[in-house]
Amino acid sequence: MEPIITDKEKCRKCYCCVRSCPVKAIKVEKRYTEIIFDRCIGCGNCLSNCPQRAKMVADKVGVTESLLTSEDEVIAVLGSSFPAFFHNVAPGKLVAGLKRIGFRQVHEGAYGAELIAGDYARITGDNDRTHISSHCPAIVDLIERHYPKLLRNLVPVVSPMIAMGRYLKGVLGPKAKVVYISSCIAAKFETQMTETRGAIDIVLTYRELEGIFRSRQISLPTLEALPFDGLTPTVGRLFPINGGTFRSFSMPSNPLDTEVVSACGEVNVMGIIKDMAAGRIAPRFADLRFCYDGCIGGPGRNSDLTEFYRRNLIINHYKQDIPHEPAPHHLSPREQAGLTRTFASKHARLESPKGNDVRKILQATSKYSVKDELNCRACGYRTCREYAAAVYQGLAEIEMCLPYNLQQLEEDRGRLIQKYELARRELDREYTDEFIVGNDRKTLEVLDLIKQVGPTPTTVLIRGESGTGKELTARAIHRFSKRNDKPLVTLNCTTITDSLLESELFGHKRGAFTGAIAEKKGLFEAADGGTIFLDEIGDITPKLQAELLRVLDTGEVRPVGGTAARKVDVRLIAATNRNLEEGVREGWFREDLYYRLNVFTITMPPLRNRVESIPILAHHFMEKASTKLNKRLSAIEERAVIALTTYPWPGNIREMQNVIERAAVLAHDDVIHLENLPLALSENLEGSPTADLDMRSSFRAERERHVVKLEKKLIQRYLAEANGNVSRAARLANIPRRTFYRLLDKYRLKEKDVRDMPREDRP
């Protein structure tokens, strides 16, 4: 099993792992990201940087537990960084804990550094070439997999961990099992390599060991300390800290020596390796560790502690006299022959894309010029070009480009809105005949204008609030025109993005932009010989305004991505509820287009200015609703008609149409009653002067009118008697105070009106 696993369910494809991987070893699949182990160097960046914890260390607790219950002699080796993890427990108690869970012997891994020290000193003393330390498995992997050119520079000696494993197996025999406990993830990879396999049986993290103690309910502080087995390391204990190599290997270190490079951390190390591979630098010895802070900064470190503190813990441990009781076999001369190793190229070169391949991939994500390459890094790659190369190499996918995705979403949204809008209008038309209903003066004037302008080829601009019937008027103009046997094409300019609008209007050539998989005719061409109605024309951008003006002036359209113009014969009717004059003044509407449109203007009056037509409109919409709902409806109750006429109709005729349809749904019999109207309308009725006027038409209404008047007078009188004090007035009237307030509201009376009234005027 690979040392790092991906929980596919947890992975949300945030690309944090892609971003943090120094060697492009993450492949993005449809639903998750996956490690390419042939490229992975085991640095553990993807583990530490995954916000969902979808990348995890493969669990080694189970195999360790079963090893401990077997007959085998199982030896624990604590990596040299252990004091920087188990900082609040004495080393002897940790040894006791390990023995309690079944380890026969416990060794300090720091001794491994001392085992290889002599070889390092000897080899790096040779000046024949650059020597690169090979004690960090991530560095070895980096060179073997990605910089094979530097293979010959790696010091051909095993790491302290492998040295310990080989030493222990040499002393105890190959049957002994060695479990190495460390904060290093790359060590887990190292034990699987052909060149080092067999020395260590399991690499366990400190955290995994902690888990075992917890599950066995072992409290380390309560245990009696025990001595370590094996030989006592000295300077080897300093190995895990930054610069510790020189002390542990007893090598001279001089900060002024430019022939020796010592570096920790991804950025520093990668820079040095690239420089060495390119031949820019050739130091005598490069001591490199992939993790920042050296081996005390491994991915499995205790991250609650600062680097400074962890470093101090290591130095304190080095200074301490910690009991060791080596068995006689550890005291005998050691077999050192097995501490050398070889390295092999594991370089799997990815094919590099050619310029044209990169260009094609960039274009597939709407990047046509350098300025489109935002290099936003949302995909995890540093530049759009690096990302395009990754797509080419099969590591990334097109959908990873966030700006492209957002643009796609925006365009899809626009298309959907447009489709929805068209469907809604179609539905409206299905139940609405094309005739303009109304007998008020203003509607009749509009009808007159329609009849006059209809048969001419003149461009018409229809203005008015939303829902006043602008589109209906446009249809009527088309019907009265000589083009009425040709199509009337409608487009709402607010619903789609500028670029989409341009292609909708003028069409596009195949490949003009992403998604333009086939040539498409624009609406101008679709309307050839007929009329085009552009609703909400005040919302198009100045760039499109200019293009529209050009089409109107030349009578020619040019599809997006095309060069050849096509002649069209289209009459334009435009509508807007925006103040175009203000647009011209403020610069968002082109003056030349404004004059081009403003040849013949029809202004639709709001419904509140056509009150006389409300009853007839209401009955018209009732009949429409009756057909649509397949429900018999024969009348609208008078109170409801009055309520309809007194309401201000901010949404105009469309709002009224909806109100009547809703009432028709709610009506229990074949009459629309006041109660079937929304509250805003029925409440508006009470106490309204218009209501008073119209009520004269029936006896019940007449009686209601008198009652209302009388009630109002009475309220005023009680209030006057109580000198404007509502509580007193309510008591005098013998009605609850709340009811009195409601009546004041109903007749829009205020306490102060009565209080300020001259005594002789009081009722």
Ligand SMILES: Nc1ncnc2c1ncn2[C@@H]1O[C@H](COP(=O)(O)OP(=O)(O)OP(=O)(O)O)[C@@H](O)[C@H]1O
């Ligand atoms: N005078 C009228 N007679 C009958 N129905 C009308 C009348 N005026 C508007 N309507 C109906 O009201 C609804 C809204 O009208 P229309 O879509 O023409 O308004 P609009 O001003 O274009 O609205 P918007 O600005 O929101 O696009 C439509 O169903 C239409 O048929």
